[in-house]
Amino acid sequence: MRKTLKDVAALADVSSATASLALNGHASRVSADVIERVQQAAKSLNYQPNLLARGLRTQETKTIGFISDVVATTPFAGQMIAGAQEHAWSKGWLLLLIDTNNNASLEAAAIDALHQRRVDGFIYASMFHRIVRIPQGLIGRQVVLLDCTDEPKEPGIDSVIPHEYEGAMSAMRLLLSQGHRRIGHVTSKEIGVATVERLRAYKDALAEAKIPFDASLVAYSRSGDAPDGYDGAVQIFANKKAPSAIFCYTDRMAMGVYEFAQEKGLSIPLDLSVVGFDDQPFLANALRPALTTVRLPHYEMGSWASERLINLVNDEDSDSPNPMRKYLHCPLVERESVAPPRS
Amino acid sequence: MRKTLKDVAALADVSSATASLALNGHASRVSADVIERVQQAAKSLNYQPNLLARGLRTQETKTIGFISDVVATTPFAGQMIAGAQEHAWSKGWLLLLIDTNNNASLEAAAIDALHQRRVDGFIYASMFHRIVRIPQGLIGRQVVLLDCTDEPKEPGIDSVIPHEYEGAMSAMRLLLSQGHRRIGHVTSKEIGVATVERLRAYKDALAEAKIPFDASLVAYSRSGDAPDGYDGAVQIFANKKAPSAIFCYTDRMAMGVYEFAQEKGLSIPLDLSVVGFDDQPFLANALRPALTTVRLPHYEMGSWASERLINLVNDEDSDSPNPMRKYLHCPLVERESVAPPRS
DNA sequence: TACGTTTCGTTAATCCATTAACGTTAATCC
DNA sequence: GGATTAACGTTAATGGATTAACGAAACGTA
Numbered sequence: 124m125r126k127t128l129k130d131v132a133a134l135a136d137v138s139s140a141t142a143s144l145a146l147n148g149h150a151s152r153v154s155a156d157v158i159e160r161v162q163q164a165a166k167s168l169n170y171q172p173n174l175l176a177r178g179l180r181t182q183e184t185k186t187i188g189f190i191s192d193v194v195a196t197t198p199f200a201g202q203m204i205a206g207a208q209e210h211a212w213s214k215g216w217l218l219l220l221i222d223t224n225n226n227a228s229l230e231a232a233a234i235d236a237l238h239q240r241r242v243d244g245f246i247y248a249s250m251f252h253r254i255v256r257i258p259q260g261l262i263g264r265q266v267v268l269l270d271c272t273d274e275p276k277e278p279g280i281d282s283v284i285p286h287e288y289e290g291a292m293s294a295m296r297l298l299l300s301q302g303h304r305r306i307g308h309v310t311s312k313e314i315g316v317a318t319v320e321r322l323r324a325y326k327d328a329l330a331e332a333k334i335p336f337d338a339s340l341v342a343y344s345r346s347g348d349a350p351d352g353y354d355g356a357v358q359i360f361a362n363k364k365a366p367s368a369i370f371c372y373t374d375r376m377a378m379g380v381y382e383f384a385q386e387k388g389l390s391i392p393l394d395l396s397v398v399g400f401d402d403q404p405f406l407a408n409a410l411r412p413a414l415t416t417v418r419l420p421h422y423e424m425g426s427w428a429s430e431r432l433i434n435l436v437n438d439e440d441s442d443s444p445n446p447m448r449k450y451l452h453c454p455l456v457e458r459e460s461v462a463p464p465r466s
Numbered sequence: 467m468r469k470t471l472k473d474v475a476a477l478a479d480v481s482s483a484t485a486s487l488a489l490n491g492h493a494s495r496v497s498a499d500v501i502e503r504v505q506q507a508a509k510s511l512n513y514q515p516n517l518l519a520r521g522l523r524t525q526e527t528k529t530i531g532f533i534s535d536v537v538a539t540t541p542f543a544g545q546m547i548a549g550a551q552e553h554a555w556s557k558g559w560l561l562l563l564i565d566t567n568n569n570a571s572l573e574a575a576a577i578d579a580l581h582q583r584r585v586d587g588f589i590y591a592s593m594f595h596r597i598v599r600i601p602q603g604l605i606g607r608q609v610v611l612l613d614c615t616d617e618p619k620e621p622g623i624d625s626v627i628p629h630e631y632e633g634a635m636s637a638m639r640l641l642l643s644q645g646h647r648r649i650g651h652v653t654s655k656e657i658g659v660a661t662v663e664r665l666r667a668y669k670d671a672l673a674e675a676k677i678p679f680d681a682s683l684v685a686y687s688r689s690g691d692a693p694d695g696y697d698g699a700v701q702i703f704a705n706k707k708a709p710s711a712i713f714c715y716t717d718r719m720a721m722g723v724y725e726f727a728q729e730k731g732l733s734i735p736l737d738l739s740v741v742g743f744d745d746q747p748f749l750a751n752a753l754r755p756a757l758t759t760v761r762l763p764h765y766e767m768g769s770w771a772s773e774r775l776i777n778l779v780n781d782e783d784s785d786s787p788n789p790m791r792k793y794l795h796c797p798l799v800e801r802e803s804v805a806p807p808r809s
Numbered sequence: 810t811a812c813g814t815t816t817c818g819t820t821a822a823t824c825c826a827t828t829a830a831c832g833t834t835a836a837t838c839c
Numbered sequence: 840g841g842a843t844t845a846a847c848g849t850t851a852a853t854g855g856a857t858t859a860a861c862g863a864a865a866c867g868t869a
Contacts (some may be wrong), residue, residue, distance in 0.1 A: 179856090
């Protein structure tokens with residue numbers, strides 16, 4: 124029924140060992156003639172090697188265990204997974220996927236399950252940029268952290284994360300270069316890498332442009348959703364002097380700012396320029412006017428994680444620092460929500 | 467280093483065969499005393515069975531090959547994957563994931579790769595509801611189609627899809643029950659299961675309410691995006707008599723209708739009720755007012771596919787028709803965009 | 810006592826591929 | 840010519856589990 128190496132060998136009239144050698148490119152061990160015959164036989168039988176058997180023997184499965192906290196409810200998960208999967212695939216590797224729903228005991232079980240299937244390494248993915256404590260079960264194994272890092276200071280494990288600061292900086296510089304001097308920042312009071320770094324860039328960019336920081340132009344809402352953006356705009360516009368631009372912590376908040384502007388009869392971008400962050404699929408580009416924002420490189424991060432992990436397993440990449448923390452560029456995506464200030 | 471069954475057996479002072487029997491619950495073959503000893507030994511060594519070896523022997527991997535066309539760029543992919551993965555996981559199964567980017571040759575290679583890893587079955591997922599031609603490589607294997615079907619008439623393969631017609635019907639009935647008599651339908655001219663079924667329900671619902679069909683109330687835009695929804699609204703409102711409600715083919719189109727309403731100074735839902743379809747994450751609930759819509763049961767479809775496939779492999783479910791086409795309910799999600807018509 | 814049954818554990822085959830070690834034949838060297 | 844080496848294929852061990860077949864001890868019964 125199902126063809127094995129033995130069948131191929133029989134057809135090519137050699138031993139199965141020779142067939143194996145021939146198919147795996149050990150040219151020096153087998154004559155060209157035999158290689159040809161074996162390959163023919165394999166093709167004619169449509170031979171597909173049993174990777175379980177190979178993995179059992181070689182102790183390598185070319186499989187990555189991809190553990191994530193919540194694929195279901197984040198709009199970015201797909202891109203991270205796709206990035207990781209597509210790079211892996213280009214190298215002949217595959218992804219074994221588990222979503223732990225952020226449940227620690229489930230996480231431990233997931234690691235066991237993947238380990239039992241003898242994955243060669245793990246990608247541990249967070250659905251938002253944060254600092255994590257790496258689960259016990261991953262210690263001592265090949266791991267790359269995706270969209271998260273282990274310790275604040277020294278990396279103990281490879282990780283790939285977005286360069287929040289630089290991304291926010293480029294957003295601010297865009298507004299400044301258009302002539303804006305009074306720029307608001309709508310953010311969340313939740314403390315995390317993203318809020319902190321984006322706010323820091325906001326301040327630094329102002330300083331760079333020699334604009335004094337005005338605390339009343341920064342609104343800290345509860346969370347990062349659209350209603351929070353709306354609330355933030357309300358707060359900021361309570362000032363005597365309105366801003367001509369707002370830099371939002373997230374695209375969803377920018378959506379709330381849009382609503383606010385609409386209600387107040389402010390035209391975007393003529394009366395108010397808005398910049399978001401995330402480049403959230405189906406949102407940033409769907410808003411009217413389309414939102415200028417900073418893109419989180421989810422696909423690229425996934426891809427990098429995959430590449431790094433495979434290199435790690437193959438013991439390549441020995442030149443680059445190990446462990447390392449990789450910051451990926453967050454490109455500015457210019458659309459239609461930014462214009463020079465009025466007058 | 468790594469513990470094997472042999473180590474466990476040695477520690478429990480039995481043969482590895484007995485250890486295997488003991489751990490796998492063949493109670494009738496082994497004395498209670500020995501079972502106890504073996505389990506103790508396994509625990510103390512933190513024994514993790516090598517599933518490659520087991521799979522090689524038993525010809526079962528408890529692994530599903532999940533093939534999808536485009537996980538990266540659809541907001542629903544995560545839910546489908548999560549649904550499938552979580553159910554699988556609850557049964558001790560895992561998902562091996564490949565995204566083929568809708569490339570046929572890549573698809574064939576993907577099937578081979580999964581087959582070589584000896585997956586027990588395949589979930590073939592489409593990112594929008596459509597009729598597909600099942601790839602050659604899947605013929606004769608255990609397959610469940612997810613969000614797609616094979617042939618228009620008789621199912622040749624198990625599949626799970628949303629009940630478009632019923633979902634659209636409930637949306638229409640909601641509008642009708644609120645007293646709307648002049649209801650527009652903004653859709654796409656692209657022909658697919660979703661457009662066709664939702665339009666059919668639109669017509670049938672009107673007929674049910676004894677409202678004559680008015681072709682000028684249906685707008686066929688290019689695609690299903692926000693700008694298309696806007697265009698559709700423009701078309702429909704070009705009528706002498708404006709509709710009091712619009713049923714949109716997608717939430718994104720509804721978003722376009724919102725823009726139109728805003729520009730025309732129409733208040734939703736007071737001047738115009740709007741119902742969408744999809745319940746697109748981060749969109750339907752983020753719009754102001756929040757959009758009443760019909761939810762596509764992506765999570766549930768994923769879960770069903772997984773369950774069905776596992777049953778198929780385990781040769782259970784033999785009572786239910788085989789192959790079957792499973793229609794899942796699309797629940798109405800009532801939010802704030804529907805109200806009775808003005809006077 | 811003799812013989813049939815249970816009970817319970819072991820031996821050995823099997824799943825399929827990889828690869829170190831070995832053996833045979835032929836070519837090469839001095 | 841005899842020894843050395845190269846070329847090339849085979850044998851057999853190995854990876855770690857499952858399970859059919861077997862066998863020894865214990866038990867029951869006439």
